[in-house]
Structure formats: C-alpha cells, structure tokens
Amino acid sequence: MDTCLQEKLLSVLEYVLGRLARYDEGNPIGALLSMAPKPNSIFNKMKNLVGDQGINLTGSSSNSAGSPSSSNAKTAANQQQNSGHMGHSYVNFMRGSSETLRQFVTDEVWVNNLFEQWFSGQMNMINEWLTERLQQSLSPYQLTCLSFLVKKVHSDFELQGIDEELLNSKAYESINRRLKLEETNCALNENNASTNSSSSFTGANSFSLGNLGNAQAAVSNVSSVMEGAGAKVFALFK
Known part of the structure; x- marks a missing residue:
C-alpha cells in the first residue's frame, strides 16, 4: 500500500511536468500556448470592464457592496485570479492530500515516513526534469510555475x-540554484528588451527632429530666394 500510494501521488507531479514540457523552447505547441491569454489575464480584462463591484441588477449598488455576498464574491474572484497556473493547482492537490492522510491514518510514524519519501520523490523528479533541460532556458510560464511549486512544497513539508x-x-x-539562475536570466532579458525599445524610441525622435531641422532650413532658403527674386523684379519696374 505504501508503494502504491507513493506512485499515485508522484504520478500527479509527473503529469504536471509533462504539461509544462509543452512550453519548452523550440516547441511549436509551447509557442502557441505562450501567445494564448492565461485565465488570470482574461479575468483582469473582465474586471476592468465590469469594475470591482460588478453589475448590480437590482439598482442598489451601495447596499450590495457592503453585503456579505459581495465580499464573498470578491474573495472567490481573487482566488480565481491566483489559480491561473498549474503550480498553484498542484499545491492545492498536495495540501488536500496531506490533510486527508493526517485525518484518516492514525499511525503518525507511517504518515511521516510517507511524507519523507513523497518529498524526496518530488525533488528528485523536478531535478531530473531540469537536468534534461540544461542546454535551454525555461520559459517565463515554466519558471513561474516551478518557482511557486518548489517554494510551497518545501515550506509545507x-x-x-x-x-x-x-x-x-x-x-x-x-x-534552487537553477531557479535563481533562470530568474536572473529572465530579469536581464527584460532589461535588455526595455533598453532596446527605449533606444529605438530615442533614435526615432532624434531622426524626426533632424528631419524637422532640415525642413526648416530648406524653407528658410526658399524664402530667401523668393525675397531676392522679388527684389529684382521690383527693380525692373522702378
């Protein structure tokens, strides 16, 4: 029973890592998934359109905002916003399984031994998954899920x-070392992207200002030529 239970628990993490593998670099499916909007981004857009208090069908917005049902709706909405990635879903599964084992199994020594083997199996599986990807960087979505997952698993156990x-x-x-390295690389890439965008914007502004100065100089030259020509014509009729 111990072996069977460990295999069932670790199979869930294996499934999550298999889903995260679709976001690998060079995977066309991962590129499409990265471009697709996440559930939390869709929720934020709907929240901006509807508003924090939502749509009140009865016309009494002030009363419904302070009611318990309104506060419960906001809590549920915040929970929906926070459950936007697979790492959060796995942590919820892990916590529910841990509480169930503590409630229904009275042998604490057996449960503690199971938790130790479960934790070791999770860390070994994640480490092997990252080792297979030493030659490639993690995508932002993979990094977000794994950072959250590893942090919560370590603190809960x-x-x-x-x-x-x-x-x-x-x-x-x-x-932990690999995730810190990936976070540093991600931050550097974001800084480089912002620097390139700002430099291109500055170059475009300088180019437009240069063209404006050339245009002004051309206009002044044309006006001086026209003034000279007008003076000559006026001298002929004088």
Whole structure:
C-alpha cells in the first residue's frame, strides 16, 4: 500500500511536468500556448470592464457592496485570479492530500515516513526534469510555475515535521540554484528588451527632429530666394 500510494501521488507531479514540457523552447505547441491569454489575464480584462463591484441588477449598488455576498464574491474572484497556473493547482492537490492522510491514518510514524519519501520523490523528479533541460532556458510560464511549486512544497513539508537535512537535500539545492539562475536570466532579458525599445524610441525622435531641422532650413532658403527674386523684379519696374 505504501508503494502504491507513493506512485499515485508522484504520478500527479509527473503529469504536471509533462504539461509544462509543452512550453519548452523550440516547441511549436509551447509557442502557441505562450501567445494564448492565461485565465488570470482574461479575468483582469473582465474586471476592468465590469469594475470591482460588478453589475448590480437590482439598482442598489451601495447596499450590495457592503453585503456579505459581495465580499464573498470578491474573495472567490481573487482566488480565481491566483489559480491561473498549474503550480498553484498542484499545491492545492498536495495540501488536500496531506490533510486527508493526517485525518484518516492514525499511525503518525507511517504518515511521516510517507511524507519523507513523497518529498524526496518530488525533488528528485523536478531535478531530473531540469537536468534534461540544461542546454535551454525555461520559459517565463515554466519558471513561474516551478518557482511557486518548489517554494510551497518545501515550506509545507517543513511544517509537516520533515527533517531539515532531508528538506535541504542535494536535489533541492540543485533546483534552487537553477531557479535563481533562470530568474536572473529572465530579469536581464527584460532589461535588455526595455533598453532596446527605449533606444529605438530615442533614435526615432532624434531622426524626426533632424528631419524637422532640415525642413526648416530648406524653407528658410526658399524664402530667401523668393525675397531676392522679388527684389529684382521690383527693380525692373522702378
């Protein structure tokens, strides 16, 4: 039963990592998924269109804004906004499974042993998944999901009483170093993109200002020529 339960729990993480693999560099499916709007972005657009208080069909917006149903609706909306990636969904599964095991299994020693093996299996699986991608960078969506997932798994299993030596294993340290490196690369890419956009905008402005100065000089030359020609014509009739 112990082995079967571990395989079932780890199969969920294997499924999540398989879904994240679709966002690998060079994968055409990942490119299409990256361009598609995420659920949280769609929610933000609808929130901007409708407003924080929503549409009131009864006409009493002031009363409904302070009602418990309105506050519950806002809480549900915030939860929907935060559950926009697979890392959040996996953490919810992990927490629900942990609570179920604690409630229905009375042998604490067996449960603690299961949690230790479950944590080690998760870290080893994520580390192997990242090792297969040493020659390529993670996409922003992959980085967001894995950073959230690893952080919450580590903190939740620490609260479950897992030994510190097992929590800070070599696999976890390797994952942590890789994610920090990916975060640094992502930040550098964003800075380079913003710098290039600002430099191109500055170049366009300088080019337009240069053209404007040339146009003004041409206009002044034409006006001086016209003035000279007018003076000559006036001298002929004098």
